[in-house]
Amino acid sequence: MRGSMCTVVPYKLRYSMRVKRLRIQVVPRGVIAIARHGTAVDDIERAILRHKDFIVEKQKYYQTVESTMIPASYKDCSQLPVLGKNVVLPQDLLDAENRERLVVKWLDTRLMEFLEEKLKKYAEKGLAAAKLRLRSPITLWGSCGNSGIMINRKLVHAPAEVTEYVLVHELVHLVHRNHSSRFWGEVEHLLGDVRAHRKWLNLQGAFLMNGEVPIIH
Known part of the structure; x- marks a missing residue:
């Protein structure tokens, strides 16, 4: 889990040659950033911070039912x-x-x-x-x-x-x-x-x- 600049929004980073541009996915209990190899971490974290409000709202949405689900x-x-x-x-x-x-x-x-x-x-x-x-x-x-x-x-x-x-x-x-x-x-x-x-x-x-x-x- 990363989060230097993004301590407010911890995230997991995945690299993929299939994506043309950075993708940010809000999933249950986490955030995933999918980037092309070579993408600077600072650029990734700035993008996450720009979407912080959306991420927080989506996480609140998931939190309404997370107690009803179990791995x-x-x-x-x-x-x-x-x-x-x-x-x-x-x-x-x-x-x-x-x-x-x-x-x-x-x-x-x-x-x-x-x-x-x-x-x-x-x-x-x-x-x-x-x-x-x-x-x-x-x-x-x-x-x-x-x-x-x-x-x-x-x-x-x-x-x-x-x-x-x-x-x-x-x-x-x-x-x-x-x-x-x-x-x-x-x-x-x-x-x-x-x-x-x-x-x-x-x-x-x-x-x-x-x-x-x-x-x-």
């Missing part, structure tokens, strides 16, 4: 939130040498079962996808195309209604390729008011992308 490791946890419910992992997974890989596979199965059930429901309403895949993108919850729909496997830890919203979002995109009023009208026709689901993804979802899961009592 999770598939290597040592015995229970995990699965679609809104706290689930104890099967003992054979806990005892396995390749535990982490098997837990991911087990969670993928739970998520696919849920999604395939919902796909049948929406196919009856005229919305169908050629194929459904689970992936682990860094920034996307889902995507769609002629080949089908991709859903982020981390959504297994989100509430069931939020995960269903992401699926419906992508299904409707197969018909409406933008976020027009017709798109949102169809989504809300199927699910009702989705503002709470979108807020969850923007707030708690940022923690989920960062390797944390919801605390379920």
